[in-house]
Amino acid sequence: MQTTVINIKSMTCMGCVKSVKNVLERIPGVSNADVSLENAQATIQHDDAITGSDQLKQAIQDAGFEAV
Numbered sequence: 001m002q003t004t005v006i007n008i009k010s011m012t013c014m015g016c017v018k019s020v021k022n023v024l025e026r027i028p029g030v031s032n033a034d035v036s037l038e039n040a041q042a043t044i045q046h047d048d049a050i051t052g053s054d055q056l057k058q059a060i061q062d063a064g065f066e067a068v
């Protein structure tokens with residue numbers, strides 16, 4: 001299990017936070033995702049053998065947010 005922190009630029013409210021969290025937690029290999037509006041950041045626990053950090057970033061982008 002690995003922890004990846006991704007900065008997310010374009011979240012503006014708790015609705016955005018929820019969307020990002022839902023998107024991340026639906027990805028196979030992700031066991032937990034904590035998303036903070038205040039820190040503009042997602043902290044994700046995932047199995048790197050199933051889903052790497054690039055795929056997590058891509059999923060966030062696909063959901064319409066900017067992952068940096």
Ligand SMILES: [Cu+2]
Binds near residue numbers: 012013014015016017
């Ligand atoms: Cu929002």
